[in-house]
Amino acid sequence: MDPHVIELPRKIVVGKKVIRDVGKVCRELGISENALVLTGTNTERFARDMEKKLGMNYQENVVREASSSEAERIGKSAEGFDVVLCVGGGKVIDVGKLVSFRLSLPFVSVPTAPSHDGIASERVSIKNGDAKHSLACRPPIAIVADIGIMKKAPYRLIASGCADIISNRTAVNDWRLGKHKGEYFSEFAVDLSLHASEIVIRSANLIRKRKERGIRNLVEAIITSGISMSMAKSSRPASGAEHMFSHALDMMGSTALHGEQCGIGSIIMSYLQGDDWESIRDVLRSVGAPTTLREIGVSEETALEALLKARKIRKRYTILDHIRLDRRKAVEALRVTGVSGN
Ligand SMILES: [Zn+2]
Incomplete structure (x- = not known):
């Protein structure tokens, strides 16, 4: 067997007001000089809060879009830094991860919303021209998750984060299919991934009420899911297939959130996998995530096209290959599960 190398974050801090501890966390990791701070237009105020107690030189940059060219623009003027600190949502963290990877610098993830598991993983989902790509970079050296900030994120982002993690179940089912085709498989990574989704399912009520315990459980589940990908060295x-469906929708111009699309994709894939799709639909409902196309502003025709396109998004054996999904089966899946709303 080939050596399997695993890279993981070295420090994970989850708690209230911990955004003020980012400087301290960096010093504990031997980083104390110059920081490149990346943030977004809606998250600048959180970056300010962090900077007050940073105790390092820093330069702040606002990320405008999650694209490869944006990462290039920021990377070009970035010289003499020891670390990239990303304070923001998925877009900021994706761009920061790519910038730090290209500059061979460590990056610290300071998420302001628990909207998907990219905040803790080594994966980047980024636009290059019109297409969106998923790239392998490196996991954050540290994650500082301030529960006080994340608790106040728009609820839609929180529900979307839940849906992204709930969809782990269909991802694991697909990976088992890949295993039978001789693909690398890790039971340990599977346990972590399913454990993360179980935590979200068990905490649905607390999350819906924005209880601190619920948000903390969601954040820890998101981090665990990110770690499962680092363990597997793959997403x-x-x-x-539910993520491939989401990527296909992105390519077709959908503006719904990543987790929202993956959640709906997960209901469909669970049905196609012959699994308990009703329980996935019910838990998505209980966290307040969308379960129909109408809720995410996608037509049945677009969803059908995305389902048929999903297989070709990347070379990854899934239920879509296993059953050779055709238009008739796709229509049936949308209708039986109620996703199409008919
Ligand atoms: Zn995802």
């Missing part, structure tokens, strides 16, 4: 434990 396999948390990304199957």
Whole structure:
């Protein structure tokens, strides 16, 4: 067997007001000089809060879009830094991860919303021209998750984060299919991934009420899901056909959130996998995530096209190959599960 190398974050801090501890966390990791701070237009105020107690030189940059060219623009003017600190949502963290990877710098993830598992993983989902790509970079050296900030994130982002993790179940089912085709498989990464989704399912009520315990459980589940991908050195434990469906929708111009699309994709894939799709639909409902196309502003025709396109998004054996999904089966899946709303 080939050596399997695993890279993981070295420090994970979850708690209230911990955004003020980012400087301290960096010093504990031997980083104390110059920081490149990346943030977004809606998250600048959180970056300010962090900077007050940073105790390092820093330069702040606002990320405008999650694209490869944006990462290039920021990377070009970035010289003499020891670390990239990303304070924001998925877009900021994706761009920061790519910038730090290209500059061979460590990056610290300071998420402001628990909207998907990219905040803790080594994966980047980024636009290059019109297409969206999923790239392998490196996991954050540290994650500082301030529960006080994340608790106040728009609820839609929180529900979307739940849906992204709930969809791990269908991703794992697909990975098992890949295993039978001789693909690398890790039972340990699977356990972590499913454990993350179980935590979200068990905490649905607390999350819906924005209780601190619920948000903390969601954040820890998101981090665990990210770690499962680092363990596997692949997004396999948390990304199957439901994610390919989401990527296909992105390419077709959908503006719904990543987790929202993956959640709906997960209902469909669970049905196609012959699994308990009703329980996935019910738990999505209980966290307040969308379960129909109408809720995410996608037509049945677009969803059908995305389902048929999903297989070709990447070379990854899933239920879509296993059953050779055709238009008739796709229509049936949308209708039986109620996703199409008919
Ligand atoms: Zn995802």
